Amino acid sequence: MKDGFDILVVGAGPAGIAAAVTAAAAGLRVGLVDDNPAPGGQIWRSGAHLPAAAQRWLARLDRSSVVRLHGWRVFDCPQPNLLCAEPNSAAMTSESRVRAELSFGKLILATGARERFLPFPGWTLPNVMGAGGLDALVRGGLPIAGKRAVVAGTGPLLLAVAAHLARRGARIVAVCDQASRLQLARLAAHLVFEPAKLWQGANYALAMLPARLRTRCWPVAAHGSDRLRAVTLRQGAKQWDVDCDYLACGFHLVPNIELPTLLGCRIEDGFVATSEWLETSVPGIYCAGEPTGIGGAELALLEGEMAALAASGLTHQARGLARKRRGMSEFVAVLAKACSLDPKLRALASDDTMVCRCEDVRYGALRSRANWRDAKLHTRCGMGPCQGRICGSATEFLFGWRDTPVRPPIFPALLSSLASPDTPTEDLVAAGAPSHSAKESR
Amino acid sequence: MPESTRSLALTVNGATVAVTPGTTVAAAVLMAGAAARISVSGEPRVPLCGMGICFECRVSINGAPHQRSCQILCQPGMQVLTAAAESCALAANRRTS
Secondary structure, three states, X not given: OOOOEEEXXXXXXXXXXXXXXXXXXXXXXXXXXXXXXOOOOOOOOOOOXXXXXXXXXXXXXXXXXXXXXXXEEEEEEEXXXXXXXXXXXXXXXXXXXXXXEEEEEEEEEOXXXXXXXXXXXXXXXXXXXXXXXXXXXXXXXXXXXXXXXXEEEEOOHXXXXXXXXXXXXXXXXXXXXXXXXXXXXXXXXXXXXXXXXHHHHHHHHHHOOXXXXXXXXXXXXXXXXXXOOEEEEEEOOEEEEEEOOEEEEEEOEEEOOHHHHHOXXXXXXXXXXXXXXXXXXXXXXXXXXXXXXXXXXXXXXXXXXXXXHHHOOOHHHHHHHHHHHXXXXXXXXXXXXXXXXXXXXXXXXXXXXXXXXXXXXXXXXXXXXXXXXXXXXXXXOOOOOOOOOOHHHHHHHHHOOOOOOOOOOOOOOOHXXXXXXXXXXXXXXXXOHHHHHHHHHO | OHHHHOOEEEEEOOEEEEEOOOOEHHHHHHHOOOOOEEOOOOXXXXXXXXXXXXXXXXXXXXXXXXXXXXXXXXXXXXXXEOHHHHHHHHHHHHHHO
């Protein structure tokens, strides 16, 4: 369609912002669609204390010609080179709800990652949240000063979250990583060669002095009636209770690959397979950031730039970036190893522990199922509104099940969005409303 | 900074909650001490992921059901109803009819 975008970018985290800004600088007509109210993704979530790089890129995005649709969620790809999105905002009345039709020449997927959650007794109690989850809520205005928080799970995110919560006045009563000291030492050794990351690591460590990091330690139960009151932690043979107001618990990250999967992009070992220039197995569709391998914001920025240059036909300008990326690829592997899960965590759930939170399916009902499909058909596990995004990564670890291919809509959508006449890209851009409102909120 | 000290008011299950601009509806619901939803087997739930993935934060906003409150910012005068309050209202309706 001649009035569509030359390049459409899905996801406005570091990778998506870098991709959109870079493609727009090349003189192309660029669209950026994201389901959050403001750009930055999860890692650069709005609020104070954004790193300098984030502020620089967000400012570049503000100055760019990129057409931004914040608060819009892509739910379908009804035909090649066309995505459909629905607005998130309830402020819109039902009359003004529109389904956006976003047509494009090339597509860059920067859909980011989510936390992996593992079920343990009591994990559905109010105030048991993801590590990034609690962090996001605090950045979204939840007061945390004076509250006691346990931060647990695995991955570098834990220290970042603990440090941030502490800065906001939370009392961090414990920080536990399931990884061994050796696993973390190997990661730390790698960070020595990455000055920027070392600086971040040191900052986290300094902020963390009051509560020391416990390794090979994890929550085995959360207690409370109406909400969380205490957590039982285990480290080796030792087990003890800690009173707390919040448990922030996430076991590293899993990539958001639903949209790439829907589009037919080849998936390898749970990640989107790409060429050296970040083109997926589908010609004209590129992928950048966490869906190609969990590597953090720095690598995501680099991949976003690379993907945009490649999609703009400027591969020759991306050679330096490609070299740098090859140098960073080792970090992805080191990080994955540092976050690999202890098989003992499979014993956390007991028969009456919820696994699927949408449909309230318990571990005991799933134990005897043959695979993910069998579990879906017999127990409704993964059949709720999150479409298995939470329990899917848990059951993959618990039982070795892999998700079956996704079907549209990849997010629950209104019937009116599924059936209504489309609002073509050009009308949406002319109206200017979706991106405008989001810009004002920053 | 005047931006961060200015507050806006919305209601959660009828009770007024004052928040700073930029606050998500999910945070306002937690500040009001309300569970966002009641699970299919009756458990109270609050947001888990904070990023629009888990659907535990669904509430009604200005009459529109199933809104993911963690991705929506508070607006002045917004009326938020959680499933816990809604199911109570339904039960009350049944008793009176």
